[in-house]
Amino acid sequence: MNKKYTLQLLSSILFLLIIYIFSVAKDPSLGDSIVFTVQGYNGFEFDSNATNHLLFSNVLAFLHKILPFINVHFLFVGVSIICSLLFLFYLKKLLEIVGVSPRSSLICILLLGLSFTFWRQSIITEVYTFYLLFVALFLINLFKFIQDKRPKYFYYLSFFFGLLFLIHIQSILFIPIYFYFLFKNFKHLKKHCIYGIWIVFFLCSILLIPPFLGHHTFGAILSNPDYTDSVFNLDIKIILKSIVKNSGILIYNFLYFIIFLFWGLRNKKFLDYIAIGALPFFAFCIKHNVSDIHVFHLVPYIFILIFIGRGLDYFPKLYILLPILLPFFYFLTFKVIEKTSIGQQIEKEKGYKGGTRYMLFPPLNKNPDLNYFILKYKEDSLYRDPALKSLYPDVIKWESIKDEYMRK
Incomplete structure (x- = not known):
């Protein structure tokens, strides 16, 4: 090379x-x-x-x-x-x-x-x-x-x-x-x-x-x-x-x-x-x-x-550098779709993860944290989803781990 x-x-x-x-x-x-x-x-x-x-x-x-x-x-x-x-x-x-x-x-x-x-x-x-x-x-x-x-x-x-x-x-x-x-x-x-x-x-x-x-x-x-x-x-x-x-x-x-x-x-x-x-x-x-x-x-x-x-x-x-256009396409895609009926449905079903942004745009830095998931878990009855119910104990455990690091 x-x-x-x-x-x-x-x-x-x-x-x-x-x-x-x-x-x-x-x-x-x-x-x-x-x-x-x-x-x-x-x-x-x-x-x-x-x-x-x-x-x-x-x-x-x-x-x-x-x-x-x-x-x-x-x-x-x-x-x-x-x-x-x-x-x-x-x-x-x-x-x-x-x-x-x-x-x-x-x-x-x-x-x-x-x-x-x-x-x-x-x-x-x-x-x-x-x-x-x-x-x-x-x-x-x-x-x-x-x-x-x-x-x-x-x-x-x-x-x-x-x-x-x-x-x-x-x-x-x-x-x-x-x-x-x-x-x-x-x-x-x-x-x-x-x-x-x-x-x-x-x-x-x-x-x-x-x-x-x-x-x-x-x-x-x-x-x-x-x-x-x-x-x-x-x-x-x-x-x-x-x-x-x-x-x-x-x-x-x-x-x-x-x-x-x-x-x-x-x-x-x-x-x-x-x-x-x-x-x-x-x-x-x-x-x-x-x-x-x-x-x-x-x-x-x-x-x-x-x-x-x-x-x-x-x-x-x-x-x-032609591949650099990809992030702009992803960003534009989620911005357009979030304003449609499809986007509104995604927001309703996946809002606790970040909705259309989570589903269509790779970065995660602006998506909701796990405190928001805990809030929605009972508010929106997310526990009805067996997969989310199985993850809930790990989410609670993570919150205690995070608190431990914050106290150090």
């Missing part, structure tokens, strides 16, 4: 860092964010069920143990921000490895960094930017091995693949690309194949320890009963609605950049690996028709960005 692109990369990372910092809310977000925050504050948690995210949960707990004087909300959000920026750094490297030019790869990291879903996940305590960082390291080593056949890359990718299972059970969807890689490169891996597989197996077996100790069932490692129906339901109408919904999310995240995807498809380099890597995730997103499905788009976005980046290479005169 020449000095020009190095400076542009560092400037882009700094730009995103500033945006993310000024987007952070005063309190953890409702949902898994508040759960992870309270859990990390309470200490180590060694369950390995599908929603616990073993490695992530305990990294947070460890950081709180060594930095107890830092407000855990800002400490844990700091982890998300750092991981997101590191991921974008490695994503640029990955894009260049698979043939995207340095200029187009820079546009791609700005595009993803300013996209709604990635921006939002970067400023809350959630597992996904932490997970994406290790996904990028896994894929970098996979494509490096394909290019120069050095065994060390096989051991690195096997290590990161095993580690991914300790972060998110969604990693099961990478099994096809891992075994396809072994099949395609077997003649170069005859002496190493079994050792790499043992590395993966050893790391994955850590997930079995909590069930052996009676913390939860073995089945809980793979799935949550609340979501089983969404994965295995074969209702055609629901599937079609899910396709429309997922397509809308994709367009909202990448807007006019989607068009470059079609030019990028002309480049067939690594097409088999990209297809086998991405298709299980696309299928999962279509079948797992839940409200927060947008977070599961983040891994397949890596593969989509490969094609967008290749498409951008056909237009070398495009302005590098």
Whole structure:
């Protein structure tokens, strides 16, 4: 990478860092964010069920143990921000490895960094930017091995693949690309194949320890009963609605950049690996028709960005800072929609979170704090929603934690 692109990369990372910092809310977000925050504050948690995210949960707990004087909300959000920026750094490297030019790869990291879903996940305590960082390291080593056949890359990718299972059970969807890689490169891996597989197996077996100790069932490692129906339901109408919904999310995240995807498809380099890597995730997103499905788009976005980046290479005169238009589009969208009947309905249903601003604009710094949720919990009978009712004890716990920091 020449000095020009190095400076542009560092400037882009700094730009995103500033945006993310000024987007952070005063309190953890409702949902898994508040759960992870309270859990990390309470200490180590060694369950390995599908929603616990073993490695992530305990990294947070460890950081709180060594930095107890830092407000855990800002400490844990700091982890998300750092991981997101590191991921974008490695994503640029990955894009260049698979043939995207340095200029187009820079546009791609700005595009993803300013996209709604990635921006939002970067400023809350959630597992996904932490997970994406290790996904990028896994894929970098996979494509490096394909290019120069050095065994060390096989051991690195096997290590990161095993580690991914300790972060998110969604990693099961990478099994096809891992075994396809072994099949395609077997003649170069005859002496190493079994050792790499043992590395993966050893790391994955850590997930079995909590069930052996009676913390939860073995089945809980793979799935949550609340979501089983969404994965295995074969209702055609629901599937079609899910396709429309997922397509809308994709367009909202990448807007006019989607068009470059079609030019990028002309480049067939690594097409088999990209297809086998991405298709299980696309299928999962279509079948797992839940409200927060947008977070599961983040891994397949890596593969989509490969094609967008290749498409951008056909237009070398495009302005590098073109993705900066995304935040203005998001801001204008929520301002327009909040004045419509749809916006009024969103305000009525999601006002305790921030209404249309929360749903359509990534920053959280001007959305209501959790005191407002506590007020609305009884005033608007939010306890009728089972999900909100289950979060209420964590919200109350957070308020006591926050008071503790204020007294210090």
